[in-house]
Amino acid sequence: MMFEQDVKEQCHSEQMSALHFATSLAKNLLDVAELGIIRAGNFMKVQVALNPRVHLVPYHIDGDQPSYLIIADFVFTPLSEPLIDEECEDSIGLKLLAKAHYSLAKFKGEQIVVLSQVLANEVNIGYEDMRNQQVLKFNGTRIKNIGHLAHLVDSCKDKYLVFEFEDNYVAVLERETASAASSSILKGYGIPSERSSDLLEPYVDSLGDNQAIDQDFGDSPVSNLQIGIDSLLWA
Secondary structure: OHHHHHHHHHHHHHHHHHHHHHHHHHHHOOOEEEEEEEEOOEEEEEEEEOOOOOEOOOOOOHHHOOOOEEEOOEEEEEOOHHHHHHOOHHHHOHHHHHHHHHOEOOOOOOOOEEEEEEOOOHHHOOOOOOOOEEEEEEOOEEOOOHHHHHHHHHOOOOOEEEEEEHHHOEEEEEHHHHHHHHHHHHHHOOOOOOEOHHHHOOOOOOOOOOOOOOOOOOOOOOOHHHHHHHHHHHO
């Protein structure tokens, strides 16, 4: 009996220690650590903020309502695990699935924006079969998130709207024609607004206008060969 009691007390002690460690770790992630480094032959101390790793593709959607942006008949939304769960894996593709499982956000607010579907209309002839493709650039500018895409489209004065997608796909819409057709498309499909309510707020660039961006942000952290092998293992 004494042995059994000792085991129970030992287990309880270990559980409390683990809980204390996890609590301390969560707290320390918000702290600043002091590190010693050698730069140009000189030893110095620097302060480094400790931040938790953030997955590029979220497991949950804030407010339970996904952000969306409809441009003419193109429907854009951020890639998320709920979206992946709703779609067939074949329609998402192994490359996007690999990004969803392996990628970490390189900056605050980074998103993978996908063209989720194209609403059938005469404006989009030739594009109606496009689905669940990542959009990388708009008129030559790398897209940071769906709010950034909405801002770029709203401020565009060019004659054409040029969307560059993964795997070198390009879609081009005439801006004035797309704008004129938007209201009738929304009405025909019974959609009350061309964008979600969160995109009605003024866009704020979390990086700042003058801060450089890694040109590879949003790209897959693994090679095409790894995608072909590793993805098949977990898909």
